[in-house]
Amino acid sequence: MVDKTNIKKWDLNLLRVFVVVYKLQNLKRASELVGLSAPSLSLKLAKLKEQIGAELFFKTSKGFEPTDIAHKLFQQVEPLLSRLDDALENVKGFQPADIEGAIVVDLGQHFAPWLPLSLHNIISEQSPNAYLIADYFTRDSAVRLRRAEVELGIQFDQVEEHKDILSLKIGEVEGCFLVRDGHPLSDSIETVEQAIQYGFAMYEQNITAVGSNGLFIEALEQATIPYKIRFKSPSALTVHEILKSTDFVLPTALPPKRILPKGLRAVTLKDERFKSMFQVNAYIYQENRYSERCKWLVDMIKSVFLPEVLNK
Structure with a gap:
């Protein structure tokens, strides 16, 4: 069990790493997302396991399978970390220049040939330490949004509805x-x-x-x-x-x-x-609906679409 006397010594980054591994259930993909090597990620999981006092994952041929303890921990920790991130963003004030690493967006095939260039140019200017990963919007994009593998999706207003995936018109x-x-x-x-x-x-x-x-x-x-x-x-x-x-x-x-x-x-x-005209939506995971970073991404993409529409 958790030693409550040492709670002040806990590293929140261990819990953040745990949440990413839990969502992806794949150590290599998790390490790429958080910007750590796989061995470093394993060490952090081992340290968290020691502090929790219980096994969190079983290694299988398909990846890392969460234990019952991991399921319970995720259900308690993930909402708290999400609200903490939103609160810190609001206190500090979100700045695109502070973003580091990958910004992952799933794009419908009709937008993939031309939208990434516009997004790349904006990101390069506003977030010089970040880079864009433009992937295809597929039937798996809703799952990828839930797992935090992708930050938002861009597609026509024709996607199957999911109660935890929000759609926002962008143009x-x-x-x-x-x-x-x-x-x-x-x-x-x-x-x-x-x-x-x-x-x-x-x-x-x-x-x-x-x-x-x-x-x-x-x-x-x-x-x-x-x-x-x-x-x-x-x-x-x-x-x-x-x-x-x-x-x-x-x-x-x-x-x-x-x-x-x-x-x-x-x-x-x-x-x-x-x-003659077709609506385009941004799709986001509901837990990111108050995220300033997510709002910035949506507004950035709107800026590509809206000027052309407004000038018609």
Whole structure:
């Protein structure tokens, strides 16, 4: 049992390390997240185990499995540490320049080709000791948010709802088709049938399951308009290269300020049967709803989207 006489000697960082390992259940990933080597992390866990007086994890082939004691400790400690961090942020005053290490954001495939550059530029300017990790938004992103593997996700307003994952509107983007320079389509078309005849190259959405095709294809199906998917890949670079060598068209979102890949151009759709603007949300774990750092991230991403929307 815990020696209450030595409670003042406790290192809160031991509990913080414990919370990260508990969430990830993987020593290597936990060490990368907290910025320590795996051996150093093991030593901290051993010290905490000694202070608690009980085993906290069992090492298995899949990682670190929490014991019953660990479950009880996490349930008591994690909310307290979260509130403590929020309180310290409010007292000290959050400063982006104080951030060190990785800032991890999961992005929908439609935003992955262009949003990371804008975020990288802002982070480099405001948080010179931090760096961006831009990953794909997948069906596992909700779990990653809960485990603190990712700070927030960016995706269209179409994600399965979870009571502990909050969605915040950050802006809107205009739907469009990407095609190669020299493609037969003009820069603006009146009906969707003009684009469908060439077949689609698409990002693999991977939101709920492999094979998910997104909002535009759902709208086509609801309107019972036939279409053909000719190519799909989760790699935006691969899809773009396919577009450059074919007459396929890519249903996607028009980036703010029309920042497009070299060799490709946007075709806007004027068909009144289909939405032209699509809402984009930030998804965060509810325990971070009062975090100044999280608010800064959301506001930073809003700054990329909103100026283009407001100027329309």
